[in-house]
Amino acid sequence: MKKQPFLPDGPSVRRKGPALLRMRQVSTFSWKTALVMSACFVACFFAFAPQILHLFIPEAQTSTLGAQFLRIACLAVPLSAVNFLISYTLQAMGKGIQSATLTFSRQGLLNIPLLIVMNVTVGLYGMIWTQLIVEVIMIPVSLGIYLHTLHGLRDDKREKAEK
Secondary structure, three states: OOOOOOOOOOOOOOOOOOHHHHHHHHHHHHHHHHHHHHHHHHOOOOOOHHHHHHHOOHHHHHHHHHHHHHHHHHHHHHHHHHHHHHHHHHHHOOOOHHHHHHHHHHHHHHHHHHHHHHHHHHHHHHHHHHHHHHHHHHHHHHHHHHHHHHHHHHHHHHHHHOO
């Protein structure tokens, strides 16, 4: 079976329609799969957080605190999975600037400053909630950049078809 590129490009490609459709189907499948797997892990971490932490930290008070942190931190996992898959999809499309913009926005503009603010205002628990807050903010941004890029590829295809 001949392997096809994720999104072919170049002067020899006359129609990107089928490739764009394939890319959207692969992306959608990946996002759904990531969300289902993430939900399973979140359920396990919520249900078994004390037991999981006790395996690594036998001291009761520290293990209890760690279990609370794990329950908070794992809430961001499904959103992180989708955000990272969007970034990887943009890279696969050859859109490194858009992917780098998402990464810089997540880490430089949001995560690091929010960690400092949440530590000062809320304390240790605030720092744990930071990842979830960042991912909630980044989901619409990531989807917006992805959809804008996808529409741009469609527009490029139409322009080339008209020539």
